[in-house]
Amino acid sequence: MIESDFITINVGPQHPSTHGGLHAETVLDGEHIVDVKVHLGYVHRSVEKIAESRTYTQFIPYNSRLDYLATHLPAMGYCQAVEKLLGVTVPERAEYIRVIMAELSRIASHMLFIGSLAIDIGATTGLIYCFRDRERIMDMFEMTSGQRLIASYMRIGGIAEDLPEEFYPAVKSFLDDLPYMLDEYNNLLTGNEILQARLKNTGILPADKAIAYGVSGPNLRASGIAYDIRKAEPYSIYERFDFDVPIGSKGDNWDRFLMRIREIEESAKIIRQALQDLPEGEIRAKVPRIIKPEKGAEVYHRIESSKGELGFYIVSDGSEKPYRLHVRAPSFINLGVLPLISRGGKLQDLIANIATLDPVLGEADR
Amino acid sequence: MRGAETFFIDLARLIVTWLEKQGMSPLVADIVLLVIQFICIAAIVTVNIIILIWLERKISGFIQQRLGPNRLGPWGIFQTIADAIKLLTKEDIIPSQTDKIIFRTAPIVFIVISLMLYVVIPFGDGMAIVDLNMGVLYFISVGSLGTIALLMAGWGSNNKWSLLGAMRAVAQMISYEIPLAFSLLGVIMIAGSLKMSDIIAAQNNVWFVFLQPVAFITYFIAATAELNRGPFDMPEAEQELTAGAYTEYSGMRWALFFLAEYTNLFAVSAMAAVMFFGGWQGPWLPSWLWLPIKAYIIMLVFFWLKWTLPRIRMDHLMSFSWKVLIPVTLVNLVVTGCVLQFFK
Amino acid sequence: MWGSGILKGLAITLKHLFEWDITEQYPEERPNLYPRFRGRLILNPEKCIVCGMCVKTCPNNVLSFTQARLKEGKKKVLTSYTIDHQYCMFCNLCVEACPTGGLYFSHDFEWAAFNREDIKFVYEPDLSHLELASDDAEAGEKGIRASKEDKNEKLINATIIAIRKNPAKALGKILNDESEALKLAEMIGEDENKLRKMAELIVIDKEKAAKVARAFLVKGQKKEEG
Numbered sequence: 001m002i003e004s005d006f007i008t009i010n011v012g013p014q015h016p017s018t019h020g021g022l023h024a025e026t027v028l029d030g031e032h033i034v035d036v037k038v039h040l041g042y043v044h045r046s047v048e049k050i051a052e053s054r055t056y057t058q059f060i061p062y063n064s065r066l067d068y069l070a071t072h073l074p075a076m077g078y079c080q081a082v083e084k085l086l087g088v089t090v091p092e093r094a095e096y097i098r099v100i101m102a103e104l105s106r107i108a109s110h111m112l113f114i115g116s117l118a119i120d121i122g123a124t125t126g127l128i129y130c131f132r133d134r135e136r137i138m139d140m141f142e143m144t145s146g147q148r149l150i151a152s153y154m155r156i157g158g159i160a161e162d163l164p165e166e167f168y169p170a171v172k173s174f175l176d177d178l179p180y181m182l183d184e185y186n187n188l189l190t191g192n193e194i195l196q197a198r199l200k201n202t203g204i205l206p207a208d209k210a211i212a213y214g215v216s217g218p219n220l221r222a223s224g225i226a227y228d229i230r231k232a233e234p235y236s237i238y239e240r241f242d243f244d245v246p247i248g249s250k251g252d253n254w255d256r257f258l259m260r261i262r263e264i265e266e267s268a269k270i271i272r273q274a275l276q277d278l279p280e281g282e283i284r285a286k287v288p289r290i291i292k293p294e295k296g297a298e299v300y301h302r303i304e305s306s307k308g309e310l311g312f313y314i315v316s317d318g319s320e321k322p323y324r325l326h327v328r329a330p331s332f333i334n335l336g337v338l339p340l341i342s343r344g345g346k347l348q349d350l351i352a353n354i355a356t357l358d359p360v361l362g363e364a365d366r
Numbered sequence: 367m368r369g370a371e372t373f374f375i376d377l378a379r380l381i382v383t384w385l386e387k388q389g390m391s392p393l394v395a396d397i398v399l400l401v402i403q404f405i406c407i408a409a410i411v412t413v414n415i416i417i418l419i420w421l422e423r424k425i426s427g428f429i430q431q432r433l434g435p436n437r438l439g440p441w442g443i444f445q446t447i448a449d450a451i452k453l454l455t456k457e458d459i460i461p462s463q464t465d466k467i468i469f470r471t472a473p474i475v476f477i478v479i480s481l482m483l484y485v486v487i488p489f490g491d492g493m494a495i496v497d498l499n500m501g502v503l504y505f506i507s508v509g510s511l512g513t514i515a516l517l518m519a520g521w522g523s524n525n526k527w528s529l530l531g532a533m534r535a536v537a538q539m540i541s542y543e544i545p546l547a548f549s550l551l552g553v554i555m556i557a558g559s560l561k562m563s564d565i566i567a568a569q570n571n572v573w574f575v576f577l578q579p580v581a582f583i584t585y586f587i588a589a590t591a592e593l594n595r596g597p598f599d600m601p602e603a604e605q606e607l608t609a610g611a612y613t614e615y616s617g618m619r620w621a622l623f624f625l626a627e628y629t630n631l632f633a634v635s636a637m638a639a640v641m642f643f644g645g646w647q648g649p650w651l652p653s654w655l656w657l658p659i660k661a662y663i664i665m666l667v668f669f670w671l672k673w674t675l676p677r678i679r680m681d682h683l684m685s686f687s688w689k690v691l692i693p694v695t696l697v698n699l700v701v702t703g704c705v706l707q708f709f710k
Numbered sequence: 711m712w713g714s715g716i717l718k719g720l721a722i723t724l725k726h727l728f729e730w731d732i733t734e735q736y737p738e739e740r741p742n743l744y745p746r747f748r749g750r751l752i753l754n755p756e757k758c759i760v761c762g763m764c765v766k767t768c769p770n771n772v773l774s775f776t777q778a779r780l781k782e783g784k785k786k787v788l789t790s791y792t793i794d795h796q797y798c799m800f801c802n803l804c805v806e807a808c809p810t811g812g813l814y815f816s817h818d819f820e821w822a823a824f825n826r827e828d829i830k831f832v833y834e835p836d837l838s839h840l841e842l843a844s845d846d847a848e849a850g851e852k853g854i855r856a857s858k859e860d861k862n863e864k865l866i867n868a869t870i871i872a873i874r875k876n877p878a879k880a881l882g883k884i885l886n887d888e889s890e891a892l893k894l895a896e897m898i899g900e901d902e903n904k905l906r907k908m909a910e911l912i913v914i915d916k917e918k919a920a921k922v923a924r925a926f927l928v929k930g931q932k933k934e935e936g
Contacts, residue, residue: 009526017605031530031680058769061801120605122596122677125723128430132732139744145802146746146815152801160802164746188674188722191715194597195676347530348679351606429723431732674723675716 006034013042017120017351020361024338024350031346036339040332043365051325056082056291059322061152066327067363068150070109070306071141072101074327074363075154080235081301081312082156083285085293091282094158095237100171100274101144101153102236102303103267107178108137109306110260110267113358117257118189120355121198121348126189133181136174143167156291158284171275178268182261190261199254203341203353206251213337216330217308218259219357223251229304236303240277241270253349256356292320307331307358331364374654375492378403403495407484415628416446418665425666426673456617461524464614468522473615473622476515480629482508487636488562490646490654501562502554505637506547509592512630513539516594516601516611519623523614531610534680535601538591541687542598546588548695549581552702553641566645575642580698582642584691586667589634591683594627596672600680631668635661748800748815751793753833757812760786764804764813770797773804781841793831795821862913869909873898884912884920894923897930 006027012018021042027034047066051059063074076098083090090098111134118126138148143164145151153160189195205215210223220227228245230238246262248255295318302311308330317323334357342350378399385395420435420443427434435442460469486501488494498504513536520532554560556577557568568574575582591598602610609615612623639645639660648656678686734741743749751772765773775791805813823829872880877895878888885891898904911919 007526007529009530015608028530030533054769057803058767061769061799061803118676122599122603122605123675124426125430125673126676128432129726132431142747143744144746146744146748147800150799152799152803160806161746164744166744184722187715187718189676189719192676192719193712193715194678194682196715197682198676198679346679346681348603348606348677425727428727428731431726431729433731433733433735436735670720670723670727674719 004029011350013039017116018354018361019116019359021365022335022354022359022361024354026342026347026350028347031348033342033345033347033350036342036350038335038338040335040361041365043361045362045366047366048325048327051322053321055320056293056322057156059325060154060156061150063154064150064152065362066329066366067109067305067307067310067331067360069112069360070105071149071151072098072105072153073109073303073305074310075152076102076236077301077303077305077310078312079154079156080303081299081314082291082293084301085297085299085314085316086156086287086291088157088285088287090158090285092237092279093162093281094283094285096274096278097159097163097283098154099236099238099241100271100278101141101159103271103274104137104140104171106267106306107264108134109358110264111137113260113306113355114185114189114257117352117355120351121195123189123192123195126185129181129184129188133177136170136177140167140170140174143170155284157287158282162283168275171271175268175272178264182264185261190258196254198348198352199252199257199356201250201252201254202345202349203253203256203356204251205337205341209337209340210251213340214333215308215337216333217304217306218263219256219308219334219337221245222248222255222259224249229302229309233302235301238270241273243267243269253352253356256358260358290320292316292318294318302328305330307360307363308334310363327363327366329363329366331359331361332366335359335364372491373652374490400495407495408481411481411484411629411632412625414632415625416450418628418632419446419449419624421665422669425669429670429673450621453621454618458618459616461614463524465522465524468518469614470619472515472518472522473619473626475518476512476626477622477629479508479511479515480626480633483630483633486562487633487657488566488640488645489657490652492563493646493654494562497561497563500560502550502560502565502641505633506543506550509546509630509634510539510543512592512626515626519615520601520611523611525614527607527609527613528611531601531603531607531613534603534607535594535611537680538594538598538600538683541684542588542591542691545584545687545691545695546592548692548699549578549585549588550641551695552578552581552698555699555702555706562640562645566640566647569644569647573642573644578642578698578702580694581702582638584695584698585638585641588687588691589638590668590671591687593630593634593668595631595668597675597678598683599672599677600683603677605677631665632661635664635668638664743817743819747817747819748802749818750816750821751795751798751800751804751831752814752816753791753793753831754812754814755788755791755833755835757810758788758791759810759812760788761809763807763809767803767807769801769803770799772798778837787837787840788833788835789837790835791831791833795829795831796826865913866906866909869912870905873905873909880912881908881923884916885923890927893930894927897926 006029008025008027011024011026013021013023018024023039023042025037025039027036045065047062050062054062060075060078063078064071066074111130115127115130115134118124118130141151141153142148143166145153145160205219205223207223207225210220210225215223216227224247226245226247229235231245243266246259246266248259293316295316298313298315300311300313302309309328310330311328313326313328314322315324338353338357342353345353381402382395382399385398386392390398423445424434424441435445438444438448460466483505485495486498486504488497494501516535516539517532520528520535553565553574556574557565559565559568594601600610602612607613612620615623636657639657643660646653646657651659760775760777762775765775772794773792776789777786778789779786800815802815805815821829869880873895878891881891881894882888885894898908908919908923911922
């Protein structure tokens with residue numbers, strides 16, 4: 001008999017495909033994974049603590065640094081949470097622009113997901129094509145807010161500035177080209193037999209386990225549960241739009257991959273409707289310059305971010321700074337299932353699993 | 367035209383006669399000529415690799431709608447030279463826990479083995495250094511030695527990633543050695559010889575790619591795996607194994623592996639040109655231009671595949687070899703044999 | 711058929727192989743910047759009314775300034791203004807806060823420097839022709855943050871006096887118990903350092919002061935017992 005032993009390897013924090021600073025301590029039996037232990041905290045910047053020493057307005061730019069791939073979504077969630085705390089109603093036009101920006105962020109994030117999945121399983125060119133198309137969204141963000149990646153565009157009570165003139169043709173041509181872009185991804189990646197062989201039936205996350213682990217967002221929907229906060233508990237003006245919630249059947253990597261492609265289509269639908277109904281008017285509600293919610297007031301507000309349920313819990317002590325701010329980060333909670341879905345798979349599946357769970361470490365570590 | 371065709375052969379003959387005039391015995395003169403030839407091969411290979419690396423970066427750039435290297439020299443052609451200088455001047459790092467002897471020798475073994483492949487390649491009409499009467503066998507057997515170098519690199523590095531990469535390399539290269547050899551067997555059966563010049567001569571009327579299309583495809587796939595190129599770049603697999611067997615290597619040692627891979631790439635492509643595309647045969651141009659042209663076209667396809675496809679999974683890779691490629695090549699062999707017997 | 715997807719993918723890459731590149735060859739080609747692009751933060755001193763709104767809004771303490779008053783008319787003038795660009799998040803909050811539009815983002819994005827100091831913007835106008843109010847200069851020059859510290863200092867002194875005069879009332883505020891407050895005052899006694907520290911804590915952070923006071927009392931009790 002040949003004596004064999006397990007080997008422990010550290011996938012990350014300095015590994016090409018760990019999306020930042022993820023550290024997965026992996027026990028291998030040859031190429032088979034026996035166990036995975038996820039260590040976090042390499043990108044910890046104590047954002048929640050920073051919030052306690054910043055005023056409510058000053059904390060807005062830090063939000064985009066949570067999920068830097070979908071820049072407007074966390075900022076929108078935070079601003080809505082503060083608005084809920086203050087009881088401010090946001091003007092119609094601002095709500096519409098927020099939705100447009102949020103959905104564009106979602107598309108940008110999902111495009112990056114497709115690209116990073118492609119490169120993680122070795123198709124370098126897929127990454128470049130996705131980045132090429134995502135660049136157009138970044139351009140739109142630059143037009144509106146002046147910054148590409150970490151735009152601070154949302155403000156408490158509305159948005160910073162109205163949409164510029166050049167934004168409308170840009171978003172329109174982007175939406176018109178979107179089907180061709182998706183066609184290209186589908187031809188290059190989705191239809192590819194090698195990719196299908198690598199994603200199908202790997203990293204299976206059953207629905208009951210997904211619920212038990214608190215998984216949310218596209219990862220949960222891939223397991224076959226149609227739960228989307230935009231539908232289940234509509235915030236902002238999402239109940240006005242007509243869109244579907246795509247669901248998967250099995251919860252494997254393939255379903256999670258398809259979920260993103262189909263969500264891009266749904267987001268595009270929402271943007272089209274929002275652009276059509278976009279009303280004229282104010283873009284910012286009257287909010288006092290110094291925001292002081294009442295003492296002891298607390299709020300939990302959650303939105304459907306591109307990664308899942310993004311929640312903000314804010315407690316006020318009556319001062320101009322939050323007493324405590326907690327972020328329910330979907331990336332962090334989704335990463336919890338990584339050991340579960342990776343056990344028994346191959347080392348190469350682990351890389352695909354990390355990619356399809358789509359964690360943003362800036363958000364997971366906060 | 368005639369002068370261009372036999373330019374190199376005439377040159378060699380000139381050198382030999384000159385050496386003999388200096389009072390050397392014909393045997394010594396032949397040995398001196400061989401040394402000169404080998405130095406020439408090494409030089410050609412180096413220049414060739416510089417072009418190849420530049421070309422691959424350019425092609426991948428164009429595929430990805432970029433420009434690729436474009437700063438040094440016209441179209442960035444000197445980029446590889448700059449990279450080589452940078453690699454040469456880098457600090458030579460040998461991690462303290464490595465098996466020093468194995469760690470040092472592995473890149474040398476790899477490059478020597480890949481250079482040995484060039485001995486039998488007929489670069490033109492009568493321009494093989496040694497036209498062995500079992501040239502194909504030599505090519506296959508020497509080619510498979512590269513596995514040892516990768517295993518040495520992986521084992522000597524004393525790194526788990528390297529070890530995993532080396533294990534993958536061994537499993538992959540041994541599995542794909544068999545379909546590679548089997549797919550060449552069909553050609554050998556038709557040509558009736560293992561000698562390269564005979565095989566090329568047998569393709570006077572029709573290239574073997576038309577007689578053996580299946581064999582060509584299986585050869586191509588198996589060769590991609592043998593070369594550790596995408597989509598079969600398991601041993602390196604930078605997204606999974608950081609750099610696989612090469613993880614601990616840096617500077618010129620790493621560059622040697624890199625060079626050896628491209629050396630192998632050209633050798634395997636030249637082999638494909640010899641076996642399936644009529645070798646150096648072609649109209650108008652001198653024969654020693656036709657083989658590189660054919661090899662380059664085949665290499666472009668290699669590049670194209672690498673920059674399009676995702677990496678296949680290790681177990682799929684193995685089952686593809688044993689369950690698909692080997693049966694297909696075996697059936698191809700049987701069919702070829704039957705047809706040959708029938709038309710004899 | 712197995713393999714058709716691969717062929718489709720190959721067709722895509724082949725198509726792009728013959729397409730023109732879409733990248734921007736940066737140093738030669740200049741990027742097309744949109745009007746709202748946030749490059750370097752620029753101060754227009756002519757428009758500055760020395761209100762300090764920008765400093766108050768900045769989340770990262772990028773901005774700081776010093777001020778002085780003119781002898782005549784008591785008008786505030788800027789004596790220096792510093793933008794420490796290395797901490798700037800380009801969030802636009804200061805620009806929005808500025809009431810006169812004295813701050814704006816330029817389109818300059820090429821400002822690599824070898825030293826951190828080099829990307830710091832310091833504005834120091836020559837004010838020799840102006841007559842500044844001399845008594846105010848020292849107090850005013852430290853700007854908003856300095857004045858806040860000053861305010862604290864005054865409060866601390868007032869608290870020290872209050873504790874000396876009427877410990878039961880001054881310390882009772884944090885302890886909610888006059889007898890305990892008296893005990894605490896007894897323990898602090900004439901120790902200037904302890905007194906000052908307590909007063910500082912009361913001014914800056916009441917809750918912490920209460921905690922410290924409690925801990926102090928407990929410690930004192932233990933000492934008495936053992």
